[in-house]
Amino acid sequence: MTPADPAFRDRVATAFAAQGFARTLGARLVSVEPGRCEIDCMFHDGLTQHHGMFHAGVLTTLADNACGFAAMSLLPPGGEVLSVEFKISFLRPGAGVAAVARGEVLKPGRTLTTCRADVHMRDASGRETLAATMLATMMAAAPEARGANPATGARDIPAAPGTRRIAAPP
Template sequence: MSAAQAPNPDFAQLVPSVVLSMPAAAHLGFHFSRVEPGDVEIVQPHRRELTQHDGYFQGGVLGSLADFAAGSAAGTLLPVGWVNMTIDYTVKILAPAKGPTVVARGRVIKPGALLTIAAADVFSVEEAGETLCATALVTMRNVRLAAA
């Protein structure tokens, strides 16, 4: 969604800062590799504690990465003083994810004043290339922060 305009000029620093301050994000240990208006990419290194018994990323982790990527993409389009929260998401797991990294690419489908609809695709990255392993549709509730 490269044609989108970010109403907050500091979105590229603010979104990663807010997201990475969340305990769940800190536990996962991902980082942002791209932050643009309506479009983000996060990279999750493979870690044993995020896997099932056979070394594949656990499905809930893939869902969390999709949620963080889509929500972050939506967050890039919020005005100053606003945040968002997930109210609904649907994840379809399409293939196992076992590579050294997983990449989640979030994008805004339909921004709105109250609700923003976003999506994310999650890829397992290995030497041979990327494999689409999950896709998600996410609804975010936009919330104006109370003045401090």
């Protein structure tokens, strides 16, 4: 797939860096290629469900981000994405020293982009096992005014070079 914006890597990196929740998880943007994105996250006690493994919500967040940024990599300059919906199936327990999500675009579109992502558990020796798989719909957000949380007045994220602020979704 051919990116419409040669600066797509910077655009994705800036959006990723602006996510307070990615910082909270300790998630790391590993790589972005046209139509692809990899994100990983080390296991720690703050990410567990009630059996001491990765919470399903952590794996889902990583997969959602991997899909969203895979979609964003193909958008024209200033293009941003919103998650319309996704479905995730959990195949094996979330037991590993790290979780790795790899997202890819199945079908790009001007408005909607359909993506999939696999989430693997990585053990101490680096071996990976498939733990979850996602199918997601992402929507290109009109780059108009990037809104702060209107209900809280939460500090707005400075727009990255080459991006404009986006309006509220659907």
